[in-house]
Amino acid sequence: GALVYQYPRRTICKSGTSMRMECQAVGFQATSVAWYRQSPQKTFELIALSTVNSAIKYEQNFTQEKFPISHPNLSFSSMTVLNAYLEDRGLYLCGARRDWGNQDTQYFGPGTRLLVL
Amino acid sequence: TQTVSQSDAHVTVFEGDSVELRCNYSYGGSIYLSWYIQHHGHGLQFLLKYYSGNPVVQGVNGFEAEFSKSDSSFHLRKASVHWSDSAVYFCAVRGTGGYKVVFGSGTRLLVSP
Numbered sequence: 001g002a003l004v005y006q007y008p009r010r011t012i013c014k015s016g017t018s019m020r021m022e023c024q025a026v027g028f029q030a031t032s033v034a035w036y037r038q039s040p041q042k043t044f045e046l047i048a049l050s051t052v053n054s055a056i057k058y059e060q061n062f063t064q065e066k067f068p069i070s071h072p073n074l075s076f077s078s079m080t081v082l083n084a085y086l087e088d089r090g091l092y093l094c095g096a097r098r099d100w101g102n103q104d105t106q107y108f109g110p111g112t113r114l115l116v117l
Numbered sequence: 118t119q120t121v122s123q124s125d126a127h128v129t130v131f132e133g134d135s136v137e138l139r140c141n142y143s144y145g146g147s148i149y150l151s152w153y154i155q156h157h158g159h160g161l162q163f164l165l166k167y168y169s170g171n172p173v174v175q176g177v178n179g180f181e182a183e184f185s186k187s188d189s190s191f192h193l194r195k196a197s198v199h200w201s202d203s204a205v206y207f208c209a210v211r212g213t214g215g216y217k218v219v220f221g222s223g224t225r226l227l228v229s230p
Contacts, residue, residue, distance in 0.1 A: 006160075032216050043207065044161075044220040051216070093160060097216060106211065106218060108153070111160035 003027055004096050006109035013084050014117055020080040021112040023094030029074035030096035034106070035067070039090040047092075050077055081114065089116045119144045121210050123221035131229050132200050138193040138224045140182075140208030147213040150191040152182055155205045155223070164206075167191060168213070178202070203228045 005024040013019045023033060032051040036044040048058040050071040058064060071077040077096075081088050091111040098105050120143040130136050142150065152164040165176025172184040182193045191208060208221040 034216060034218065036218075036220075043222045044218075046217055046219075049216050091160065095218060104213075105166070108161045108163070113158075 004094060004107045004109035006092075006094050006112050008112055009110060010113045010115070012115045012117060013081075015085055016083055018080055018082045019084055019114060020078055021092055021094075021114075023077045023079075023096065023109055025075045025096040025098075025107070028096075028098040028107075030077075031074070031099050031104070032097045033071055033077040034095040034097070035069065035077075035079050036093040036095065037090050038093065038111075039087075042090075044093060047079070084114070084116045086116050089114055119148075119210050119212065119217075119219040121208050121219050121221035123206075123208055123224050125224050126222070127225045127227070129227045129229065130198055133197050134228075135196050136194065136198050136202075136226065138206050138208075138226065140191045140193065140221060141189050142191065142208070142210045143189060144210055144212065149211045149213060150182075150184060151209045151211075151218075152176065152180070152191075152193050153207045153209060153220075155207065157204070161207065164193070198226075198228045200228045200230050202226060 003026045007022045034049045035047040038044045046059045047062045050056045069079045093111045094109040095106045122141045151166045153161040165174050167174045167184045175181050205223045205225045207223050209218050211218045
């Protein structure tokens with residue numbers, strides 16, 4: 001079956017430091033990977049969309065300078081939260097899209113929960 | 118612009134009751150509609166998806182949702198809830214061929230024993 005793993009599941013970092021999180025698609029080739037953030041008591045916001053061999057597209061309020069993403073192949077993506085502060089805490093979700101036939105499905109990982117002290 | 122509206126922030130029912138969680142969307146094109154569940158402290162778990170065909174789709178754990186083009190709705194239902202169904206439920210929409218999933222604000226379901 002198709003699964004998406006994220007690592008680490010939980011992490012704590014000091015204010016002003018950086019933290020890298022990983023996303024792995026297993027059992028399928030992900031045509032795109034999207035990173036979302038859920039801030040406390042809120043819904044999920046799209047940070048950026050990464051498609052292999054295309055430029056990574058960041059949503060408004062999110063930048064490459066703050067959230068650099070690496071997407072080297074069809075099964076792996078990583079994102080770093082640089083210079084993390086309190087407002088960066090939350091659950092970071094990776095969604096990997098699988099194309100099959102005339103449909104596609106987006107699978108989400110369990111998320112990386114970031115706590116900033 | 119895609120928007121998803123979940124009008125009820127909180128819904129409380131008793132175990133064994135039926136429940137309907139409301140979702141309305143706005144999008145000018147062909148879409149996928151999905152429901153996800155998030156238990157406290159966890160990530161998103163897929164419940165069901167609609168793309169085309171029968172407007173009533175069955176999901177896991179006895180959940181179903183009905184698509185209505187005329188009402189621009191995709192309400193989630195369950196005939197008899199269990200206390201373990203207590204969680205936050207998110208409705209989501211994505212354009213076919215598109216990549217961005219837009220989530221609603223979520224509905225917190227509390228099932229009392």
